[in-house]
Amino acid sequence: MKHLPFEDWLLLGESALTPSQHRALAEHLQECLQCQMLQMGLGEVEDLFRESGLHDPAPGFVERWQARAQQDRLVRQQWRYRWQVGIMLIVILNAVVGLAVFLGGQLFSVFDSWVDVVALAVYRIFALFFALGEMRGLFAVIWRILGGLVPPERWALLFLALGLGSLLWVGWLAHLIKLPRRVGS
Amino acid sequence: MEETETAWLELARQGDEEAFARIVEKYQRPVFSLCFRMLGVAEAAEDAAQETFLRAYKNLRRYDPRRSFATWLLSIAAHYCIDRLRRKRLVTVSVDDDAYAWRPPVDPALSPEASLIRSQQQERVRELLEALPAKDRAAVVLYYWHDCSYQEIAETLSLSVSAVKSRLFRARRALAEAWQTQAVGVSKQIHSEGIRYETPAV
Numbered sequence: 001m002k003h004l005p006f007e008d009w010l011l012l013g014e015s016a017l018t019p020s021q022h023r024a025l026a027e028h029l030q031e032c033l034q035c036q037m038l039q040m041g042l043g044e045v046e047d048l049f050r051e052s053g054l055h056d057p058a059p060g061f062v063e064r065w066q067a068r069a070q071q072d073r074l075v076r077q078q079w080r081y082r083w084q085v086g087i088m089l090i091v092i093l094n095a096v097v098g099l100a101v102f103l104g105g106q107l108f109s110v111f112d113s114w115v116d117v118v119a120l121a122v123y124r125i126f127a128l129f130f131a132l133g134e135m136r137g138l139f140a141v142i143w144r145i146l147g148g149l150v151p152p153e154r155w156a157l158l159f160l161a162l163g164l165g166s167l168l169w170v171g172w173l174a175h176l177i178k179l180p181r182r183v184g185s
Numbered sequence: 186m187e188e189t190e191t192a193w194l195e196l197a198r199q200g201d202e203e204a205f206a207r208i209v210e211k212y213q214r215p216v217f218s219l220c221f222r223m224l225g226v227a228e229a230a231e232d233a234a235q236e237t238f239l240r241a242y243k244n245l246r247r248y249d250p251r252r253s254f255a256t257w258l259l260s261i262a263a264h265y266c267i268d269r270l271r272r273k274r275l276v277t278v279s280v281d282d283d284a285y286a287w288r289p290p291v292d293p294a295l296s297p298e299a300s301l302i303r304s305q306q307q308e309r310v311r312e313l314l315e316a317l318p319a320k321d322r323a324a325v326v327l328y329y330w331h332d333c334s335y336q337e338i339a340e341t342l343s344l345s346v347s348a349v350k351s352r353l354f355r356a357r358r359a360l361a362e363a364w365q366t367q368a369v370g371v372s373k374q375i376h377s378e379g380i381r382y383e384t385p386a387v
Contacts, residue, residue: 011357012350041361041368045313049329052310057217057231062210068235069202069242 006035010042194254198245205245209238212255215331216262222326223266223319225311233269237262252340259331260341263323270319309367316363321356324349 006028009017017025029035111117147155190211196204216237221230240261241248248257314322323342327333333341338349 007358008354011354011361037365038361041364042357045357045360045364046329048306048310048313052306054214054218054330055221056214057234058227061213061217061231061234062206064231065209065235065238066202066206069239072239 006032007038010035010039190254191250194245194248194250197242202242205238205242208254212238212258215255216258218330219259219262219323219326220266222310222314222330223263223322224269225315229269233262233266237265240265253337256333256337256341259327259333260343263327263341264343267319267323270322312367313360313363316359317356320344321352321359324352325356325360328353 006025009021009025029039107117111120150158190208193204193207197208213234217230217234220233220237221227224230224233237258241258244261248254314325317325320342324338324344327338327341335346335349335353338344338353339346342349344352
């Protein structure tokens with residue numbers, strides 16, 4: 001028996017058929033068991049689908065979505081921060097390497113050998129230590145003068161006030177960080 | 186589209202998460218249902234539906250208000266589920282794996298008998314849909330459960346209308362054959378159980 005057009009008609013859906021195709025299909029179905037089975041199977045599948053309907057998610061779906069959105073925002077912020085830090089480090093590294101190459105080139109154009117460069121470096125280090133020692137002496141003199149002007153208990157009070165101020169500042173910063181960031185209209 | 190929905194979308198587009206939460210509330214059912222029919226597991230469907238709304242929220246600027254928002258949302262959900270099914274095929278999953286075990290959502294309003302019948306019905310639907318490739322499955326779900334036209338399915342799945350018709354045609358044949366296979370399996374089971382019950386009486 002020839003099934004091909006009838007099977008196709010069944011699978012296309014009867015609404016797509018012309019009245020004459022409808023009649024031909026009905027006649028064919030009366031004598032063809034295979035097409036009857038196909039029609040019945042498809043009809044029952046469609047009935048099952050219609051009966052099974054739509055499903056609701058578990059209660060609290062919106063709240064869970066909000067929590068997920070917040071989590072996602074935090075993760076994206078962390079990524080953005082890491083990217084910024086990474087890019088900054090790369091820029092700094094490039095600057096340092098570029099500067100080293102540039103200064104190195106300048107240095108070697110002035111000096112004839114490595115010995116001269118090392119000798120200059122040692123001299124500069126000693127000069128730096130000497131300057132630091134001089135500065136220490138200078139600060140000691142300033143400290144003695146200030147100590148004479150302001151009594152010790154006032155110094156203690158001043159440092160206490162500075163410490164408390166710093167604590168308050170750190171606390172305020174922590175509070176600002178915890179505040180939710182929203183881009184509102 | 187309703188005026189309130191348009192207003193919520195506009196607010197959400199400006200970054201108002203509360204406004205988008207209302208959109209989530211409105212569309213949670215169709216999106217979850219699509220994911221549930223596609224993936225067959227309530228937990229995976231929940232995760233996919235959540236991800237769908239998150240992607241929609243993040244890409245809200247790309248949404249064209251001249252198009253239906255529901256179609257756009259279902260499109261995100263369908264593509265996510267299709268990708269997920271394709272990825273899942275590449276990973277070996279144990280049948281006993283708890284995350285993939287079949288657990289239909291429980292409706293507390295149903296009696297135990299009704300709940301059992303419904304659960305068996307859902308199991309049959311899942312088995313039937315599982316016989317279809319991911320994109321054909323999406324077309325079937327959109328056609329039968331979401332009453333989408335061929336044109337809407339084509340827009341949702343990024344296909345031509347003729348491709349949708351051809352996929353639905355192929356899917357209907359596969360479903361009818363799967364149904365017949367299921368029916369043969371059930372009748373064999375009844376027959377064997379009948380013999381088992383008859384044996385003591387003989």
